[in-house]
Amino acid sequence: MINLSKTLYKIIRGLIDRYLGNYPNFLQFINFCIVGFSVAIVDFGLLVILKEFIGLEKYFSNTIALLIAVIAKFLLHRYWVFKAQADTNVASERKKFVKFITVTITGIGINNGVIFFLLNLFNLPGPGWFYFSKIVATAVVLFWNYFANKFWTFKKQGYEEKRL
Numbered sequence: 001m002i003n004l005s006k007t008l009y010k011i012i013r014g015l016i017d018r019y020l021g022n023y024p025n026f027l028q029f030i031n032f033c034i035v036g037f038s039v040a041i042v043d044f045g046l047l048v049i050l051k052e053f054i055g056l057e058k059y060f061s062n063t064i065a066l067l068i069a070v071i072a073k074f075l076l077h078r079y080w081v082f083k084a085q086a087d088t089n090v091a092s093e094r095k096k097f098v099k100f101i102t103v104t105i106t107g108i109g110i111n112n113g114v115i116f117f118l119l120n121l122f123n124l125p126g127p128g129w130f131y132f133s134k135i136v137a138t139a140v141v142l143f144w145n146y147f148a149n150k151f152w153t154f155k156k157q158g159y160e161e162k163r164l
Contacts (some may be wrong), residue, residue: 046064
């Protein structure tokens, strides 16, 4: 029974490595998605409150909702997803946060750009299409944020990635 379990584990692990890439990086991406999904709920909730109940303009509401979610994202990505070590050097910590903010602000631009592009390219009227465009924009920005943060913001010193 133990040999069967070990064999099954090796087969599954081999399939994951072969078809899903480097296993630790795949799990890291899954954790990144879990954080992203959780923060997206906060983002969408704030967006609806700001746009529908308070009556702010849609792009301004979108930007505010994204910015409010940034601090939670930074902390979760830093300590859970990318497992960055706490640095006693305040300047180094500040530099990571500035990089994270830079990635996030670029992501906000991409997010608003995708929404604008979809709404205007297809001339989609009504709030339902705005929220559909927001979902598409969020998916696009997911990949931007993951790779920019992995390879720039939280890149380990002296460590070169060979795969995803």
